[in-house]
Amino acid sequence: MQAIIFLLDAVVSFFCSLFLLRFMMQAMRVSFAGQLGNFVVAITNWAVKPLRRIIPGVGGLDWSSVFVAFALQLIFAGIVVGISTRFGEVDGLSLAPMILWFAVRGVIRTVIYIFIAALILQAVLSWVNPYSPLLRPRAATDAANARPDPPHHPADFRHRSFATGRHPLAATAPEFSLRPL
Secondary structure (H helix, E strand, O other): OHHHHHHHHHHHHHHHHHHHHHHHHHHOOOOOOOHHHHHHHHHHHHHHHHHHOOOOOEOOEOOHHHHHHHHHHHHHHHHHHHHHOOOOOOOHHHHHHHHHHHHHHHHHHHHHHHHHHHHHHHHHHHHHOOOOHHHHHHHHHHHHHOOOOOOOOOOOOOOOOOOOOOOOOOOOOOOOOOOOO
16 A cells, blocks of 8 residues: 555645746746746646636736646545545545645645755756756846946935945955966
């Protein structure tokens, strides 16, 4: 029985990861044109496309993939709890909150695993091959966070020192030069 639960958990976790990865890639505005994006879309389209007609996108995000991931975890939790309890011992109303909690916990666990896997993949590929096509989705999410502040107007003196005309912290900061040895 434990082997069946293990195999079922592996399959559900795999598909749940793909559905949540699809949602995260869309939320972070990562292109689906690469190998990873094509794979995720090809595997998850069978469930997400029909649900788009029923579940509307809110805030520019497609929530149907999150719904499918939660439904998969809910079904899996129901099967596990159903297998582990004897029929007739416990009524369904008392098991419903536990099944719901197991499903929410499973979705949160999968999201955390996706972030951990992305972090490890980024670290390893930055050492091995920093220009790998697998790092392009991560670079797309970093590009939005790495934009510099807009330039200040020359007449705006709030960010400058009146004495030197430079930023107040620039006078105290040491000068560094990076030269090859």
